[in-house]
Amino acid sequence: MVTYVIVGGMLATTWVQIVKAVLLMSGAILLSILVMAHYGFSLTAFFDDIFKLTGKYCEVGTLAAGATACPNGAAPITKHFTQPGILYHGAYGSLDLISLGMALILGTAGLPHILMRFYTVPNAKAARTSVVWATILIGSFYIMTTFLGFGAATLVGKAHIGVTVEKSLLLTATWPGLSWHSR
Numbered sequence: 001m002v003t004y005v006i007v008g009g010m011l012a013t014t015w016v017q018i019v020k021a022v023l024l025m026s027g028a029i030l031l032s033i034l035v036m037a038h039y040g041f042s043l044t045a046f047f048d049d050i051f052k053l054t055g056k057y058c059e060v061g062t063l064a065a066g067a068t069a070c071p072n073g074a075a076p077i078t079k080h081f082t083q084p085g086i087l088y089h090g091a092y093g094s095l096d097l098i099s100l101g102m103a104l105i106l107g108t109a110g111l112p113h114i115l116m117r118f119y120t121v122p123n124a125k126a127a128r129t130s131v132v133w134a135t136i137l138i139g140s141f142y143i144m145t146t147f148l149g150f151g152a153a154t155l156v157g158k159a160h161i162g163v164t165v166e167k168s169l170l171l172t173a174t175w176p177g178l179s180w181h182s183r
Contacts, residue, residue, distance in 0.1 A: 024141070025140075031144075035151030046151075050081050050154055055078070056077065056078050058072070058076055060074070063076050084097070108138055118130075
């Protein structure tokens with residue numbers, strides 16, 4: 001791919017970005033459809049299942065895995081996944097959340113491969129059209145990450161997200177409902 005871009009120039013770069021975007025969006029759409037198919041395409045059932053998930057955190061310090069008390073001896077605070085504050089809490093929680101939102105919006109718009117697109121269009125109308133399409137695609141991808149993240153939390157479970165390869169292979173082989181592994 002690098003050789004193709006070096007030899008092909010800007011046109012090749014554009015086609016590489018198109019292929020990558022199609023692959024990324026296709027994967028996200030497919031996984032979002034699979035998650036929603038599990039819930040019968042019912043947003044109510046999906047969010048009801050999400051509401052059953054909870055997370056714990058300490059107001060001061062970090063809650064260790066499996067711990068029942070915070071480092072200062074206080075009981076951990078339990079919240080539902082749909083409530084704000086599980087990840088961003090404490091003195092700088094609001095500031096961290098605002099910073100994340102700004103990074104997602106301004107960071108995406110400021111990526112070099114998106115900015116250089118403005119120099120490849122023939123006129124201002126084409127630039128506006130390009131920005132509209134980029135906004136639609138990026139916005140829809142951000143919305144699909146909601147289905148992907150909450151789907152992973154509800155279907156895979158928080159305890160199984162982020163496990164090492166050895167543990168994930170063992171988990172896959174012993175996961176209930178996946179009888180095709182035992183054949």
